[in-house]
Amino acid sequence: MSSKPSTSDTAKSFNKILALPRSSSKVRSAADLNEAVKKLRRLILVDGIPSAADSTLRPRIWKILLGVTELSANTFLEYVSRGPCEVREKIRNDTFRTLATDRGFKERVREDMLVRLLDAFVWRNYDREDSQRLGFTYVQGMNVLAAPFLYTMPSEVEAFFCFAKFIEESCPLYVQPTLEGVHRGLKLLDRCLKIVDPELFQYLRSKNLSAELYAFPSVLTLCACTPPLDQVLKLWDFLLAFGVHLNVLCVIAQLLLIREEVMSSSSPMRLLRTFPPLEALPVIGIAVTLVRDLPSDLYDELVRHPYEVVDR
Known part of the structure; x- marks a missing residue:
């Protein structure tokens, strides 16, 4: 029976990916970077970044995922x-x-x-x-x-x-004066929730609750408004690796984790006004499974909503 690798072993795996290729002491080729990003994504999803074992990992990984190469x-x-x-x-x-x-x-x-x-x-x-x-x-x-x-x-x-x-x-549309991307994300949250949990969606609607009312801070800040910070950073590892659009599904995941309490509450907004402390691993796990439940056209719209300008 295989055991989960230790944090020090995982840190070594990350550092091996981050090391420059032997053929160059300074510069990675585009192919090297693409391959490194693929490996980093897989490790982030499977093991998470062991920042406690090596505090230099997260900043180095974030820079690679963001494509930040020049620092003036x-x-x-x-x-x-x-x-x-x-x-x-x-x-x-x-x-x-x-x-x-x-x-x-x-x-x-x-x-x-x-x-x-x-x-x-x-x-x-x-x-x-x-x-x-x-x-x-x-x-x-x-x-x-x-x-x-x-x-x-x-x-x-x-x-x-x-x-x-x-x-x-x-996420350029998230920070336009109208917060266009945020409002798109909230509408998409309602549409996704209606598909993945129609009963919960209908219950919230029966209480006149849409995502605009209960999920605005979580969508606006990519869940950074929900403590603790160490869990926010783990969630952001995932979002930077796979796309900020997945934050919409991460908010739904937080809803599903308190589904029983919400469904049994006569005033669910009291519960939803402040989400419980964030737990990144279960939230990420649920969000990943939700992707499979969405129609491809809706998921495509979800992917594009933080950055694609739509002509009117």
Whole structure:
């Protein structure tokens, strides 16, 4: 009977994938990177990132999954040197309460670090060409999306470039002024729930509860609003590896884990106002199985909703 590999063995497996090929001391080819990403995804799904055994793993893996290869401290410092951006007041209205109940986060990430990163992001996109179809500024929820990067990365420079790449490529529609991607995700959550658990869907509808009412924070922040942070990071390992669209199914998974209580409650919104503490492994396990239950056209729509601009 085979036993689960130890965390140190798993860490060695990750480090072996992350090591540069012998043919090059500095640069990986595109084929090398693609192969590494495939292996990383499989290990993340099967074993998870053993960050306790090697604290350098998660930041290195996130950078590879995001495709962040260039880190220019001068560029970041140039943005910072410009001072407060035009929406600094809006940023400061949110940053002080970011993950406010998490002592570990507050000890590692100061508010001024969050403000600097978000200011720099606004300045970065202030310089973008007008021809870009999507513009970026600071919007609600961006402070919480930045938090895991500042907590995980060894430096503000790395956190900034990972955050910027993540926002601009993985979920740009989630941070438009109208939060278009978030509202699409909430509608898709209702449609997916109706298929995977029609009884629960109908019960919530009988109480006039749609995803817009109970799941907005979880979709907006990719579940980063639900403590504890160590479980959020494990969930984000999965989302960065396989796609942020899967967060919609992760929210449904959290619903299914408290299904019995919800179905027996005459006022389920009281339960859903604050989800129970996040448990990443069961949530990921359920989300993966839910994929198989969805029609291919609906799943395709789910995949595209965080980034595909739809012409009207």
